Amino acid sequence: MSFVIQWVENCSGAEEVIKIRTPAGQLVLYSQQGVISKVDWDFIEGIYPQDHEIQRQFKRYWLNTDKRINIKLLKQGSTYRHKVWAELCKIPFGETLTYSALAGKIGSSARAVGNACRDNPYPVIIPCHRVVSVSGMGGYCGQTEGDFMAIKYKLLAFEAAYKQ
Secondary structure (H helix, E strand, C coil): CEEEEEEECCCCCCEEEEEEEECCEEEEEEEECCEEEEEEEECCCCCCCCCCHHHHHHHHHHHCCCCEEEEEEECCCCHHHHHHHHHHCCCCCCCCEEHHHHHHHHCCCHHHHHHHHHCCCCECCECHHHEEECCECCCECCECCCHHHHHHHHHHHHHHHHHC
C-alpha cells in the first residue's frame, strides 16, 4: 500500500473508531482528531455505515493500488522499531522480503526484526505482512497460525494477483 506517513508526537480528544473493509477482512482504525493511534483487525464482520474520508480513500486504494494515501500516525515505539518500520514501508507492493534479508539491510538480527514486526501498531499501513521467513510464511501480528495468518495469506494473495 502506498501511504505517505506523517508522524505526530501526540494526539488528544475523543477517540473515533473507523472500520475499513479490505480484501483480507475488516480493519479498525482508532483516531483522535485525524491522527491514527492504533490499527487492528476485527474478526466480527458487520455492516458499519460510517461515511468517513479515510474509508473512501481506502476503498479507492483497493481498486487502484497506485493511489497514495496521506495519513497521520501517532509516533510510538523505539528508534529501532522506527528503523525497521521504515524499511517495511520500502518493500514494494506485491513483493516480500525475508526477516533475515531485512535484518541485513539495517545491521540487525532476524529475531529483532520479527519482534519489531510483531509490535507494529499499524498493520497494513506499515506492511509487516510482506516479511516472510526463509523457510515459510513466518508470522503475523505475533501469531504463526490461526486468523492472523489467514489475513497475511489473503493480503499477499491480493497483492500478487493485483500485480499480475
